[in-house]
Amino acid sequence: MAWLFLIFAGLFEMIGVLMISKLHKDRSWQSLLLLFLGFGASFLFLSFAMETLPMGIAYAVWTGIGASGGAIVGMILYGESKDWKRVAFIAMIIGATIGLKLVS
Template sequence: MTWVSLIFAGIFEMVGMFFMKKSNGFKILKPTIAAIVAAFCSFYFLSVSLLSLPVGTAYGIWTGIGSAGTVIIGIIFFKEGVDVKRLSFIGCIIVGVVGLKLVS
């Protein structure tokens, strides 16, 4: 359940960033509320995972999932640029997340 909580934390981090972008600087109410709720859920699930995981491992994986996922969301939904270098560095983040999982 610890790892499932951490994955949920990362997913909610991505959802929060999506709605933060949609909120136009917190000027649009519904996406602002969605961003706040998603952030709360992300922190909640991260805190649940911290009951069993070392803080460095959990935080590294949480930020890795959130970062890589948010870049992918930006590419898909906000038409942000994509090139080989950008995808290579996302791959590095994913390899680091997997590595942290394997050594924990």
């Protein structure tokens, strides 16, 4: 269950990052509310995951999901570069995240 909480934490981290970008474009209270809800839910699920998982593993996986997910969302929604090198490094982050799961 801890790994599921950790995945949810990473997904909500991506929502929080997406809302930062949206808030820069649309300064509305809805964007600000979704930003706080996204990061709040992310920290909540991270804390649930850390009840079972070691802090180092949980934090590394959480940041890996958030960082790679944020980069992928940027490529899909905001037309950021899809250069093969960038995609390769994102794949390495995802691979390392999966590797941590396999050895934990």
